[in-house]
Structure formats: C-alpha cells, structure tokens
Amino acid sequence: MKQLKLRRAAASVLVAAAVALPSITASSSLISTPVSAASTINNPIIWADVPDDDIIRVGDTYYMVSTTMFFSPGAPIMKSKDLANWEICNYVFDTYANGDVQNLKNGKHDYSHGQWATSLRYNEKKGKYYAFFGSYGSNKSYICSTDDIENGEWSRVELNGMYHDASMLFDDDGRNYLVYGAGGTCNIKEFNSDMTGWAAGATERRLFKTNFDNLAGEGWHIHKINGYYYILGIAWPSGHGRLEFCYRSKSLNGNWENKTLLDSGLGSYGSGCAQGGIVDTPDGKWYGLVFQDHGAVGRIPVLVPVNWQNDWPMMGVNGKAPITLDLGTTQGTDVAGDDSFDYTTNDLALEWSWNHNPDNSAWSVTERPGWLRLKNKNMASHLLNARNTLTMRTEGPACSSYIKLDASNMKPGDYAGLSAFQLKYGCIGVRVDDSGNKKVYMSVNGGNDVGNSSNKIVAEQNMNGDEVYLKVDFKFANVNSDGSSSNNIDKANFYYSYDGQNWNKLGQELSMSYDLKLFTGYRSGIYSYPTKSTGGYADIDFFEYDRQTWNGCNGSKVLSGTPVIIEPDENGYYFHNTFESGTESWTGRGSASVAVDKTEAYDGSGSLACTGRDASWNGASKSLSSNVFKAGEEYSFSTIVKYTEGPASQKFYLTLQYEANGDVNYDKIATVDELPKGEWVQLANTNYKIPEGASNLQMYVETDSDDYSFYVDEAVGGVAGTVVDGPKAVSVILGDVNGDEVINSFDLVAARKGLLSEKFADDRAKRAADVDKNGKVEMSDLVQLQSFVLGKISEFGKSDSQSASSGGQVE
16 A cells, blocks of 8 residues: 555546535535644644544654544554644554455445454563454454554454454553453453563453443553553433543552533534543653544544543543644645556555455556556446445545446446445446447446445446546535534535536435445445456546545635635625526435426526425525524525425425524524415515524525425525515405405406406416415315305305205306
C-alpha cells in the first residue's frame, strides 16, 4: 500500500468544476465552514468513520489504531505530530484469517464482525509495539507485534476465544496483563513475559462490575499513571446518553472506586462522546481521544482536554467536549483523496480497503497502465456478496466521488460502477443485459438484511458508447455558525455523464442509514461482479474525490473568520429557488426523497418533486443560513405547492424546525387549510419572526395528514415585508355553488346543471358542490344540498330520516 497520487491536472475533465457537489454547493454563497483562530482547530478532529480509537505517544509522535471490521487490510496505524493532522502509515494485518467468512464465499460473511477495538501499546523495555484485537468472525484473538510501527511487518499469535474490547497493560514490574469484558464486567488475565500467550496457570479474574444498566460498560482502556491503575470505559444507561467513566485503584487486587469523566455531546449535536483512552503531550498536557456516533458517516474521533482533579482525569472544558481546540495548527485530516491508478506494482494506496479479503488474482493496476482492472471471477447477485469491491471512507460535512468506467469488456449479466456502500446501499453503474445491450442504472438494496439483500434497479437508461463517468454525492450534515454539526441529513444522490462535466441525475435520492448489521460508516465503493458467467472485466481510469472544507482540508477555499454578509437581491430575496436544473440544497425529510421534475412547474420548466413519504412530516426541507436568518428577527418566506393524488384537498404547512435550550422545536411559518388537488397554491408569510434563541434552522413543507407525493416551486426567503406573487387558496363554502355566500335553491340549480353537463363554472364551484367531500360530485351531493336548503339537515355529511326517505330523488 502507498499514498494516493493526485490527478487534478491530468485532463480537462478533471478540473474542479467537474467535481462540483450539486447537493452541497448550490447557493454556495450561503455556505461557510466556520474557521477558528490562528492556532485552533475544530472538533471532530476527523469527520469520518475512525472508531474505537486507541492512542499512544512515543517521543514526539502520536500513534492511533482504529476498527475496520471486515475491511482488508485492517487495523490502520495513523500517526500525528500535533493530534490534529493524522495520516495512515501502516496496517497491523493484510488479512487476519482466511476462511469462507473472511473471503465472502459460500454464502458466508464477516459483516459487523472482523477486527474489533484494537489495543495499541509500546513496550519501552522491549522496544516493541503491540496490538491486540479479537474477532467474533473467527472466535479468536490476536497478539501482534513489530519493532517498526510505521513501516514494519507485524508478527501474530492466535489465541482461542474472543476477548471483548480488550486493553493491554505493561506494568512497572515487568508483568503483562489484559483487561476485557462486556455487560459492565471488567475482567483481567495475565500474559506470559514474552507476549506469546497466557502466563502459566493464568485464569480470568473479575476486577469489578459497574452499576449501570442497558449498555453497562465496555470499551476498556487501562493506564497506570502516578501509582494509580485507571480503567476507562463507555456506558449508555437507560434514559441517558453515552458517557465516559473511569474506575481506579492503587492495586490490581484492591478496591475500585469510580467516577464519570465526560457526559457530553459536541456542540448542538447531542450524541454522547465516549469510549477511548488518554495521552500526554511532550509539554505535560493531557487529552482524551473518544468518538461520537454521527449517523451515516460513522463513528468519528473527538479530542477532549483532560484536567487532573484529585487524581481523576476529568475530560472536557467545564464538563463539555469543546467545539474548538488550541493545538497550534489549523490543518486537519483527510482520510480520502484522488487516485490516478498509475502504479508500477499491484500495491494500492493506504487509503483503500477491500470489502472482505480480496481475490488477488481478480484485480490489477498494472495490466492496463493507469487503470484499475476488476475481473469478474466470482459470481454474485448483489453488491454485498460481490468480492473485490474497493472502498474508501467518506467524510463530513459532505463529499463527492466519481470515476470513469470503461465497460467495453463487460459480458451479459455483468454489473460495475460506484456505490454508496453500507447495508442500505445505492449504486450508479453499468449493466449488460442478455442481448449485450449496456444500461446505465441506479439501484438500491431491495432487502433489509445481509441475507435477504437484492439489487433493486430504480431507474436505467440505454448507454451511449462504452465509457461513462459515474458520481455519488454524499451530504451528511450542515455546519452551524458556532462550528458544531447540524442534525443528520444523510442523503446521497447519483449521477452519470459522458464528458465528466455535464451530469445527469438518475434514480432516487438515497436516505442513508448507519446499520449495525455492517457496523461501519458509508464508503465510496468501486465494484464489478458477474451474475451469469465469469470472464468479463471493468476498467476504471481514475477515482476523483472532493469534500466540503473541514479544518482546512480538501475543499473549496475556506472563508475568513469574519461572518459572511449576504445582501438581498433587487427583489429583496436572500434566496430564490426555481428548481430548473437542480434541487438547490433542498433535501428529503425522513423517508422522503427530492428530485427535479420536468412534468410539473408553476413557473419555468421544472419543480421539486417530493416522493417516498411514509408519514405526513416527511417532506421537502431546506437549511437556512445562520449568516442571513437570525433568531428574533423577521423575514418573508414563500413557496408554491401542488399535489395530484389523494383527497380533494389537503392541509399544508410551511414549518420551521429549530433548536433552543437543547430541545428541538417546531413552528408554523404558513398554513393553507384546504389546498385543492391539482392546483398550485402559495404558502407565504411576509413577516415571520424567527423565535428567540433559535439555531440550526430547517424550513420544510409538510402536510397535516396523508403521505402522498407533492411538488414545490418558487421557494423564496427575503427581507421582512417582501411580497412574493403567488396563487392564493380560494375559500370554498360547501353548498355555495354560485359563489354569492348564500346557500339557497339557486345553488341547487347550479349544482344540478353542473352535474348533468359535467361542467362547472370553475373549480371552486365544483368543490362547493361536493358537499360530502369525497372528491366528486354525485346525485348524493344534490340530495344533501336539497335537504339543507329545505331545512331537513343542518350540516353537510349528516342526513336525517326525512332526507333518507327521499329515495335519492331531487324534487
């Protein structure tokens, strides 16, 4: 493995414009990533799936290991000089086992298992580095060692049994121990002196059991500091968030006392930061490296200062994980990047990982120089049982990856392309049908478990030629004005192009979901597999990657620390979304997906279609920039909405979701009580005041009930008092067919005439005649209207015995 090589200037198709992120850079003037002071950096220090971190310092260099589960190679070693800027320098293993489970063969797999929670330690007396991990996939644990952590090979000893979330201790007296356990129980067992197995007669002994419930305690990290043994762990008690706690004792055989070290989210993102160890700096400071569950992007590392209080390593600043840290740098970490596949040997960059153990006879970067070749030697039926999928981590707040695929050597039944890789995957790729025709397709997993997964094609187009560019845009979160993350957005969109510059969206927006059945964050995955016969192959020219800037890494130019001043245009609009060529930073809420639609439009040629709704609150959502929209101030908001299926009318809301005092709140910006089916109607409020103390603002369109699809057009946010032209909802009085605001025999005549001719004066008249509100005018409506005019009933929808005895005849 070696470092990635950039290919930014290789050809005109690879210019920055070609990798623009439609889902994250639309209305780019309203997007800014907060920048810290000259020597500070933002938390999380790595916005990517780097979980179960264990950290040590040797001299002036910090080393960290993390969990990679079923990916190969595994247990990456990362190094840093400043705790902020990390790079992968080695792996503990290429493969840890070689059975069907690890090789993804014969219906077996290692998903959610593989390498777990590695412990990393340096034994100064031996001059050796040690890594210990266990695997539920093999039901074994492994002691690995090397004298060169950055470049050396690791030797390995296998132990029977899985030692859960273990941590090694090299004690002052030369004895070596392992602490481990789950369910709140912390056990200890002694190694032999040369770390090749257990000490003679060694048995498991319990040190303590916590008094937490639910996730009662695991993720152990043991340290010996100034005469105390400290064992740190994570708990998730019922009704509480994740927290970091510590047990300490002066003796491994003594009494243990405990204390909570950290009970905190990160800024406005409430998921608890926990599970990790502590490390000191050369100048005597202390830090804890923990992680935070962060939706689809995965479990991300968070660095917290440690202050010693009464010999307890208390974490955070005033008990909270800080949003910024003074580490003397503003340069953070990238764990993904471009690759031109210009290799002289089959030795990929360190940022790449295979899904399970690769079949090394089925891939090459040398057979066609400058190209990755994936050979279809192993039959599969969907992405999750396909061997040799090559993956790279995604990063927040948002990122994008794309490839150029040569499909000229694919055979009927072959599939190849680029994926958003997790259980709930999405693919943009090429398939060859039985007649040899190539199709560009977008697919999702049609199942909800690894065992019942299926490749569900959502949309496809006939392919032009043999080469195509394929792209996936990932949007995980927004960044608030204080630098903390918004709630999860977790959407991916899929595109294809024939020139690398003009992109066509295909299929549906994917609502990404972190699933424990895989137990990893989403990755970009390059795949190729056969479903009918082997022998074909796919060639990939390059992998391009771009990212919304975070801590100065791999994105567009970072704006200055001075707040961006956004001026309204000549109409008083801060934003005006017309959806002519893109979703313009709107996303689906809940299960909903959004996409540009060219069949419906209030103005112009397109609108935003909101589909896939499972509940009334699932809708179309837009984040409001904190640089423009301020708590306690008034603004004008407007959008125009239409629906074409379902009841004759629906109640629609334009709603504001916001956070205040640690709670999520909802407020109605505008309401239309009866929006008629098939008509464009405006939701507008020219003087809406954003609540005091509100932050993380999300504006969205929803309904009061039902889950039918709808369309949005002409969305505007402007200066208070700005009037936006739009169609108003027409007030309908049931029974008032002629519109004179009196219900009498003239209305009965108008209703009868409209029913017989099937033609009403206008839609308002037709809706007024539909007194039972079932969506159509029938004789039963005339019967009710006659009964109302004659005084036999006082309310539509309810009839007395007299109207019932009329036999349905209109007198």
